[in-house]
Amino acid sequence: MHRAERLWPALMGITILLALPGCGGGSAVTPSDATRTITGTVTDATTSLAIAGAVVAIASEGLSATTGADGTYSLANVPSTSVYMQFSATGYVSQTLQAAVGVTRLDAQLSPDMTGRATLTGRVTDYSGDAVASARVAVEGTTRAVQTDASGSYTLTLVPEGLRTIVASAGGFRTQRRSLSVSSRSVQAVNFKLDRAPDARALRGSVIDALTGEAIVGAIVRAGADTVLTDNDGHYMVTDVSGTVVAVTVSSEGYLTASANIRISGTDNVANFALIPTGSGGPPGPPG
Numbered sequence: 001m002h003r004a005e006r007l008w009p010a011l012m013g014i015t016i017l018l019a020l021p022g023c024g025g026g027s028a029v030t031p032s033d034a035t036r037t038i039t040g041t042v043t044d045a046t047t048s049l050a051i052a053g054a055v056v057a058i059a060s061e062g063l064s065a066t067t068g069a070d071g072t073y074s075l076a077n078v079p080s081t082s083v084y085m086q087f088s089a090t091g092y093v094s095q096t097l098q099a100a101v102g103v104t105r106l107d108a109q110l111s112p113d114m115t116g117r118a119t120l121t122g123r124v125t126d127y128s129g130d131a132v133a134s135a136r137v138a139v140e141g142t143t144r145a146v147q148t149d150a151s152g153s154y155t156l157t158l159v160p161e162g163l164r165t166i167v168a169s170a171g172g173f174r175t176q177r178r179s180l181s182v183s184s185r186s187v188q189a190v191n192f193k194l195d196r197a198p199d200a201r202a203l204r205g206s207v208i209d210a211l212t213g214e215a216i217v218g219a220i221v222r223a224g225a226d227t228v229l230t231d232n233d234g235h236y237m238v239t240d241v242s243g244t245v246v247a248v249t250v251s252s253e254g255y256l257t258a259s260a261n262i263r264i265s266g267t268d269n270v271a272n273f274a275l276i277p278t279g280s281g282g283p284p285g286p287p288g
Contacts, residue, residue, distance in 0.1 A: 034080040038099055038106055041071045042087055045109035046157060052214070054089035054110070069214045091117075091158055112158055114185045120156040122191040124148045124168050132194055135170035136204075136237045138228075140177070143218045145231035168192035169239040171202040171268040197240075203262065203269045204237040206230070207250055210274035219252040219275070223262075241269070254278055 042054040050071025057064040058078065065075045067089075075085075082101055088094040092110035099106050124135040131152030138145035139159055148154045161184045169175040173194035180190060207219040207230045215234025220227065223238040224246045230236045241264055248271060251257040255275035262271045 035077045036080055036104055037074060037076045038078050038085070038104055039072065039074045040105050040107045042067050042073065042089065042108045042110060043071055044092075045111045048109075051089050051092065051110060054087060054092075054108075056108075057086045057088075058083050059086060060084070114158075116161050116184050117158045118161060118182045118184060118186045118188060120154075120159050120166065120180075120182075120188055120190050122154065122189050123152045124154065124170070124192045124194060125152050126173070126196055127193050132170050132173065135168055135173070135192075135194070137190075137192070138167050138169075138231065140165040140167050141229070143229055143231050145235070166190055168194060169202070169237055170194060171204075171239070172200055173197055173239075174200060175239045198267075200239065201241045201264050201267050201269060202237060202239045203241045203246065203248070203264065203271060204235070205270050205272040206234045207236065207252070207273045207275060208234055209255075210276045211280060216252050216255070216275060219250055219255075219273075222249045223247075250275065 042051045043049060044051055052067055052069045052071060054067040055064060056067065056073045056075055060083065061079060063075055063077060065073045067073045080101060083099050084096055085099050085106060086094060086096050087108040087110060089110055091113055093113050095108055095110055097106055097108060124132045124137065126132060131150065133148055133150050133152060135148045136145060137148065137154050137156055142160060144156060144159055146154050146156045159182055161182045164180050164182050166178050166180055167175060174197045176192050176194055178190060182188065203223055207216045207221065208214060209216055217230060217232050217234060219230040221230065221236045223241060226238045228236050228238055243264065245261050245263055248262050249257060249259045250273045252275060255277055258273050258275055260271065262269065
């Protein structure tokens, strides 16, 4: 037997031993040991608007993340193998998407859950038929509200079923309220014609978290004798404000109450509030 032929089995043995885990130099890294970070955005499938507070999870791995105010998320330590990700948010139908091998970005579009809810659509005009742009159409006693576009049109989704009061308001106009029986999973047309009121004065603004800058939904705004709730963007509007100074109090669960006397002049007045979370110390910030 030649020398090369005698050495070949020995070399084979050495090669095999070096490839086995635990044999000198540490263990081998397999693809299943690697992880990745997956990012993306969760939006409303109907409006394309960002969904804040949506939960992104991989149940099989015990991983989860929550979207920020802009609808974005970042989920770390995701296995490099193919996994299934669950996307969910209050008022929306949950969705499961596959993140295949190599995927590092995965966006989701969630459809509104219309069970027990409806969509309202229509226009807001004055009595001459001219569009009233930037009018606020809201469901009284809820956070559901939207502004009209340049043509006075609006679409208001996720309106709770039952007997509801729909309110249309705008600076320089008299507020109008309409009672409506809202049916589940329906699309209902509701149009408004507002009376012009040159002397009518409105107070509007936003309420945010003083530490994070995020909108506070459902904050209670009391302005004189009127009480309204902030909408899903943290906005509020009070129309037909009387007097030259109105006392405004803003409160929300988990926050210190803010109060201010707002001087009213002209038809459009703005007062923004930043509420400080309870226990963080310091008085609420003055309105902007």
